Amino acid sequence: MNFKLDSKDVWSMYWSTGEQHSCVAAQSQDDLAAINQYWFDAVVQLPINARVLDLACGNGAVSLTLAAKRADLVIDAVDKSELAPNLKSVKANDNIRFYESTDILALPEHLKGYDLICSQFGVEYAGLKKLVPVLKDRIRETGSLRFLIHHHSSDLVSGSRLKLQEYQALESINLFVLVNDVVSTMIDEGQAHRSARQKLEYAGQAFVEKQIGTKPIAGKIFDAIAEILALPREQNARARALADNISIRAYAEQQRLGQMIDSAQTPEMMDEFVNLLDSAGFEHIDLSQFALGDKSEPYLLAWSLQAS
Ligand SMILES: C[S@@+](CC[C@H](N)C(=O)[O-])C[C@H]1O[C@@H](n2cnc3c(N)ncnc32)[C@H](O)[C@@H]1O
Structure with a gap:
């Protein structure tokens, strides 16, 4: 089969299913509560009707969390991809305006004057160096920044490297071509x-x-292939659709995992970002590592960067 998906398309495909999270979905309820608290802390002291900009918002995981806590906030949420068609009807988002197909590095002129600019696993995809002038240009004098950024040795990114290895092992046996030949x-x-x-x-x-250790992804793909192999020849159109679906999803997932791994930041990269923010006049810059789970067995999720 012939398909071409760019970096935007693979996310548009992902968000079209209505999925709300991309990177924190597998966490426990306690972990989700800790992440929500991290975002609530960002808005607790904001003035009434404060303006918030959520960069690389996806299907609004952060914006919807903030709006649920503070319905008065006026939130603009931008993402390069196309988002879920039903986003506009989500109840909590009366005050959220989603800007899909909008690049962080080419924001519409009127998106300015924010009290808070935030991002959860987003700004690093656009590149942190290029981001600094955008932040400077769009924030209010009294505004603040809060970002969760992929950490190159987080459990999340390490897990993605393993998943990518598993996909690559499937590609190395030509699995998707062979399924195509069968169909x-x-x-x-x-x-x-x-x-x-x-x-x-x-x-x-x-x-x-x-x-290659455990093979959770392959297990699911082999189950889907077994379903195709069990179809009678009269159902070859359905077999074709299922096979194309498996190939395209595997391709998109590898692209998304690759993007995540490439966007993950080392300590040196984060130091450089901090220096750039400092040179641009940002103050109270606080860089830390954000971990979840038990203190005895922490799970490193991300870098946390805050500034004002
Ligand atoms: C890991 S997802 C995070 C989405 C959301 N913040 C969340 O926490 O669920 C990364 C998002 O960054 C978006 N993205 C990547 N590069 C971008 C850019 N240059 N401008 C705007 N969005 C971008 C992708 O489309 C994708 O939706």
């Missing part, structure tokens, strides 16, 4: 089809023997 030959059920099925089976066995 393309399904209608005649002849020798070509038998041979394609056999190649797929051998590839599956080769994958099982690969030493």
Whole structure:
């Protein structure tokens, strides 16, 4: 199959399902409460009807959390991708205006004068160096910044490296091409089809023997392939749709994981960002590591950067 998805498309696809979170979805309720608290702390002292800018907002995880706590806030939320079609009807967002297909580095002129500029796993995708003049230009004199930023050695990013390895191992056995061959030959059920099925089976066995630790993603993909293999030849159109869906989703997921890993910041990169903010006149700059879970067994989630 032929498809081309750019960095924006893979996120648009992700958000189109209505998913609200991208990076914090797997956390426990306690972890979600800790993240919510982190955002509540950002708005507790803001004046009535304060203006907030949520950069790279996705389907509004941060904006909706803030609006639920402080309904008076006037929130502008921007993202480069297309967002869920139903976002405008979400109850808590009367005061939120979503700007989809909007790049942080090319904001509409009128988005200015914010009391808080925030981002959860977003600004680093655009590049922190280029961001500083944007922040300077769009914030109010008395405004503040609060960002959660991917940390290059967080558990989140390490987990994504493992997932990406698993996808790469699936690509290395040509899995998606072999599934495509099975489906393309399904209608005649002849020798070509038998041979394609056999190649797929051998590839599956080769994958099982690969030493890549646990294989949670592969497990789900193999289940979906089993569903295709069980279809009678009359249902070849459905088999084609399922196979295309598996390929496109695997491709998009690899792109998203790659983007996340590339955006993760080392201590040196964060020091550089802090210096740039300092040179641009920001004060009270506070860089720390944000961890979740038990103190005895913390889970490193992100960098936290605050400034005013
Ligand atoms: C990891 S998601 C985070 C979304 C949201 N903040 C959340 O916490 O669920 C990263 C988002 O950054 C967006 N993004 C990447 N580069 C961008 C840019 N230059 N301008 C605006 N949004 C961007 C992507 O479209 C994606 O929705």
